[in-house]
Amino acid sequence: MAAPRLPASKEPRHLLVLPEDVGDDEVEVLAVSRFPQARWEQNDVPAPRGIMGPMTAALGMRTVSANMTPARTLRVARLSTLTGPYAVEAPDAVGLGLPSWSTYAYVVAAPRERGDKPYPGGDRDGLKRAFPDGMPVREEERVLQWLVAVARRLGGAVRIADNGIVLVPDVDGAIDLTVYSDRWLEPPEALAVVQQVHPRARLGEGTGTWDGPLPGAGRDAGIRPAWVTExxxxxxxxxxxxxxxxxxxxxxxxxxxxxxxxxxxxxAPPPAEAFGVLVDLQHDGILSVEAAAETELPPLLRGLPWTSRGVVAYRVHWEPQFVEELEAERPSFEHRVARSRAAPQVQALARAIHGATGGEIADEADFLVDPEDV
Structure with missing residues (x-):
């Protein structure tokens, strides 16, 4: 069943634009991944498959529906909805300045809530460029950040209502992964797992030692701490x-x-409550695996039996030589080359840790990733 054509409108509206191989069920999954109360609004046409109970990426993230459903409304927040999918035809794409691959679009209704002008600094998502006079705040900010994350995950774009700027986030711009598990690996165990992928990995422990106070401290010190003087x-x-x-x-x-x-x-120091494993990639930067207890879980993992007993987050992070390029909307060619070499290694580390601990894998947007896709 073909989708209806994107309706013309004189009112400014944000658009989520997607390529042809993305189904509405994938948009639904990503909505629930960020907004647990997201739901399809009731209307006269049967809604798509509902989400029943706790869900992981394995429940159909890769499924693509061959027959698109008629446009309907997906409520993601109290005042914000997505209506679609609509078919984007060639004249629509040209008139709206959309990429040539644009096939489907969702019309976004959200409150217009603006704050101060953007601060100088990185703008990986392009939102500072899109809102030079005042950044979105509150619900509009949350919805727009989610739209950009969805576009990055699904290879889409976001058209901004105010000025028609089209944001096409780099699908490779966020390569970090996190493994959430209920199993704690001791530092030597984690090091052994990482060394299966990178034999030269090492524990990120401090190398300094404390040999007591500096000479002259205390009674004969020329400069004394305030509490001593008091x-x-x-x-x-x-x-x-x-x-x-x-x-x-x-x-x-x-x-x-x-x-x-x-x-x-x-x-006999107390057992480690957090630690890191480091891998030197030389010109390509550094990989780190940072392990620590985690209380702020992705929405889809909250309330599950295994997460209620406590969760450990193993964050696999890539740090390039020039860290500021991580937040560049269009990083340099050298950065992209280094990132392309680092990304498979991040994935390999996440696979190894997941194989040793189980649990779930999430990307930087807290969207769950099927382990088979890593």
């Missing part, structure tokens, strides 16, 4: 006395306890 003493003994520890034997006992605690912590 109590009128020249060293810790005087400070303890000023705070009510007048007995020399008691002061010595406190000193001995503090020294014993320091020695214990240095000899």
């Amino acid at each position: 109590v009128g003493g020249a060293g810790l003994h005087d400070a303890l006395e000023s705070y009510g520890v007048a007995d020399p034997a008691e002061r010595q006992r406190l000193h001995d306890e503090a020294s014993a605690y320091d020695e214990l912590m240095m000899a």
Whole structure:
């Protein structure tokens, strides 16, 4: 069943534009991935397949419907909806300045909420360029950021209502991946997993040691900490006395306890609660795997039985030689070449960690990724 043609309108409206191989079920999945209460509005035509219960990327992210449904409304937020899909014909694409591959479009209704002018700095999504007089805020900001993320994930574009600027985010512009799991790998275990992919990987531990205070610190220091000056003493003994520890034997006992605690912590430090594994890519930058407990989960993972017991996030991050290029809408050729070499390695690390821990994989927009697609 063919989609109706994109209707003409004199009112400014944001558009989400997609290529021909994207089905409306994929838009639905990505809407629920960011807005858990997203739903198709009821009307006279049966709505597409509903989403029942907790869902992962494996439930059809790659499915493409051969027959497009009539235009209908998908509510993503209290005041914001997408209506479509509409067919974009050649005259429509030319008149709206859309890419030549534009096949389907969703008309976006959202409140117009603007704040201050954009701050200088990176603009990977192009929103600063699209809103030079005042950046979107509140619900409009959330919806537009989601639209750009959807366009990047599905190879689409976003047309801005105010000025007709068309944002075509680079599908390769965000290559970081995160593995969410309920299994904690100790640093040596994680290092062994990463070394299956990169034998030269190493733990990102600090190399410095502490050998006590610098010479001259304390009683004879020329510059004393403020807390020492406040109590009128020249060293810790005087400070303890000023705070009510007048007995020399008691002061010595406190000193001995503090020294014993320091020695214990240095000899047997507590287990790591977070750590990193580093891979030097030389001219292509650095890969890191950062492991830590995570409480802010992607919406699709919240409330699942296995996530309720605590989740560890293993973030696989690529850092190029020139970090500022990560936020460039159109990075340099050299950056794109380095990124093209780093991306398969990010994916290989995510696959290895997922194979060792299980769980789910998410991209930088918190959209879940089928492990078979990584």
